[in-house]
Amino acid sequence: MSRTAADTSAPSYLDLLRPQGIARLFLGSLIGRVSFGMMPVGVVLYVQQSTQSFYVAGMSMAAYSIGNVLAGPARSWISVRMGHSGALLLLSLLSGSALLLVVPLGQSDGPPWLLTALLAVAGCTVPPFGALMRVGWSRKLPEHWVSRAFGLDSVVEESTLIVGPLLAAGAVALSGAGLAVLFSGAVCVLGGLLMSSAAEKGHLASEKDKSxxxxxxxxxxxxxxxxxxxxxxxxxxxxxxxxxxxxxxxxxxxxxxxxxxxxxxxxxxxxxxxxxxxxxxxxxxxxxxxxxxxxxxxxxxxxxxxxxxxxxxxxxxxxxxxxxxxxxxxxxxxxxxxxxxxxxxxxxxxxxxxxxxxxxxxxxxxxxxxxxxxxxxxxxxxxxxxxxxxxxxxxxxxxxxxxxxxxxxxxxxxxxxxx
CATH class of the missing domain: 1.20.1250.20 (MFS general substrate transporter like domains)
Structure with missing residues (x-):
């Protein structure tokens, strides 16, 4: 994807969303990152209630976080090899499905290590919503607009960290921690599907870059x-x-x-x-x-x-x-x-x-x-x-x-x- 035509004027926030596909990327990234804010609250409460152990709940979150970090290079390789669209689709389905499976697994009284393993999978495959949103902006906007776009992205990221826990708390109050976990998984998938529909497709490394x-x-x-x-x-x-x-x-x-x-x-x-x-x-x-x-x-x-x-x-x-x-x-x-x-x-x-x-x-x-x-x-x-x-x-x-x-x-x- 190429940048829009050069423009020396300063952009409004609406201008940042005008390039083709950017609005869907932005909406998908926003929705997907809300999942990150919801997940810790729902998972810790649900796993603790299911296993009667804060130790298991803590280990499950640790597995998610460690998997997220260690598998980062692999997710990056997938994003380049498959293209942003394919990577977002695959990773959001894997991570979101893993979160959705946490609830039935907890209700089945299975061994606690399975919950930890499932959350490790969710962490390893967590979609890079924010990173690929920023790359999308960088590829579509004039160079001197990018910093303004990243400023907006920072505000969005902070906002999702406020909204996510509030939504999770509302879900817990409405129907228990299980609903918060399910909502988090569903939102992850939805965000990935929206971003995937507008993201770059195909292998990203050009022949010039390879040579x-x-x-x-x-x-x-x-x-x-x-x-x-x-x-x-x-x-x-x-x-x-x-x-x-x-x-x-x-x-x-x-x-x-x-x-x-x-x-x-x-x-x-x-x-x-x-x-x-x-x-x-x-x-x-x-x-x-x-x-x-x-x-x-x-x-x-x-x-x-x-x-x-x-x-x-x-x-x-x-x-x-x-x-x-x-x-x-x-x-x-x-x-x-x-x-x-x-x-x-x-x-x-x-x-x-x-x-x-x-x-x-x-x-x-x-x-x-x-x-x-x-x-x-x-x-x-x-x-x-x-x-x-x-x-x-x-x-x-x-x-x-x-x-x-x-x-x-x-x-x-x-x-x-x-x-």
């Missing part, structure tokens, strides 16, 4: 390794915060306000990404990502000083202000540092894997830290880990630029002003 040796996943990983390291660090704090916030609310005697604190973080992140996409930035995307990652680390570390809501709320806003733009910029770099449909697909999916992998590690480490050292230390250490990953990523960036001159982030155009 030049471009578009291989290992090559993309090598060229973007500094970015992936920084993004793992960003993801670490994202995952840690999801565990530490409920711990903080409980420790300060405001357990019922956990949801409100999450909403504060998510709204700050979404609002910052929206405003960030409207600015005409003169600095390079690399510089912006490194600064935002450090700001995120500082915000998380400062949360260690919060002893009550009066300080915690503004600090969470600071974390959110850094979080949304940092994620947006990382995905933008994954796109602009790669050339060709195959390489862009690998870059987008590997970036998602890096963020999700970091989040999984961060959540696990935060849980241990809270139990052993307390909430304040968990916040502090998550900030230190993100700062360390940022430093390591920057060192790799300097090394790569010195060893092999190539297109660097300094060549990436600044975000264009928008209406």
């Amino acid at each position: 030049a040796g471009r578009g291989q996943i290992w090559q993309v990983a090598r060229e973007t390794r500094w970015l992936l390291v920084v993004f793992v660090g960003v993801g670490f704090t994202l995952g840690a915060v999801e565990v530490v916030i409920p711990g903080f609310a409980t420790e300060t005697g405001h357990a019922s306000l956990s949801g409100g604190l999450f909403a504060t973080l998510a709204l700050g992140s979404a609002f910052a990404a929206l405003i960030y996409g409207r600015r005409d930035w003169k600095t390079s995307a690399t510089t912006r990502l490194l600064v935002l990652s450090l700001l995120l680390a500082i915000g998380a570390a400062l949360m260690a000083t919060a002893t009550g809501l009066s300080l915690a709320v503004p600090l969470l806003v600071l974390v959110g202000i850094a979080m949304g733009p940092a994620v947006m910029t990382a995905y933008l770099l994954a796109d602009t540092l790669t050339e060709g449909a195959a390489a862009k697909t690998h870059g987008a999916i590997l970036a998602s894997v890096a963020c999700n992998g970091g989040a999984g590690i961060g959540a696990a480490v935060a849980g241990v830290l809270i139990a052993d050292l307390g909430v304040a230390q968990a916040f502090l250490i998550s900030g230190l880990v993100t700062a360390a990953a940022t430093g390591l990523g920057f060192a790799l960036f300097l090394r790569d630029r010195k060893e092999a001159p190539r297109k660097t982030a300094e060549e990436i155009p600044a975000v264009d002003p928008v209406r």
Whole structure:
């Protein structure tokens, strides 16, 4: 698919949806990502109720998360080999069906390990809704419009993380946790079908790319390794915060306000990404990502000083202000540092894997830290880990630029002003 004709004007949000097929891609991506927000709530509650064990529920979610990360390169290869359309159709059917089977399996009183195995399958085959949406935009829009589109995508992602749990909670209240799991599986399939109907078809690696040796996943990983390291660090704090916030609310005697604190973080992140996409930035995307990652680390570390809501709320806003733009910029770099449909697909999916992998590690480490050292230390250490990953990523960036001159982030155009 080629980009639309060059246009030097700044796009409105409606303009971003005008290219052929983009509106269906966007709707499918939105619906599919709602499934990600619903799934944890429904699965944890349903598996615990079915097995009478939080241990099995935790292991099942761990299997889903680990499968999601480890199978990321395989999903990327499938997306290039089969084309986005075929990959979305296959993966959404596999992952959604696995979730749909969780309920009858739980009702049959089968061995608990089968539920864990089924959720591992669902995680391994989770469709890359967000990654392929971003590649679709990159392939269809003028280059200077892409950053605005990615800003909108960041807002959508944050929104689905709010809407998804709310829908799951409504389903649980209406008919129990089983309905939330079934709804999550059905929404995953529906999102995949919609995106598949508008996505690119066929093998994405062109003959030119093959002859030049471009578009291989290992090559993309090598060229973007500094970015992936920084993004793992960003993801670490994202995952840690999801565990530490409920711990903080409980420790300060405001357990019922956990949801409100999450909403504060998510709204700050979404609002910052929206405003960030409207600015005409003169600095390079690399510089912006490194600064935002450090700001995120500082915000998380400062949360260690919060002893009550009066300080915690503004600090969470600071974390959110850094979080949304940092994620947006990382995905933008994954796109602009790669050339060709195959390489862009690998870059987008590997970036998602890096963020999700970091989040999984961060959540696990935060849980241990809270139990052993307390909430304040968990916040502090998550900030230190993100700062360390940022430093390591920057060192790799300097090394790569010195060893092999190539297109660097300094060549990436600044975000264009928008209406």
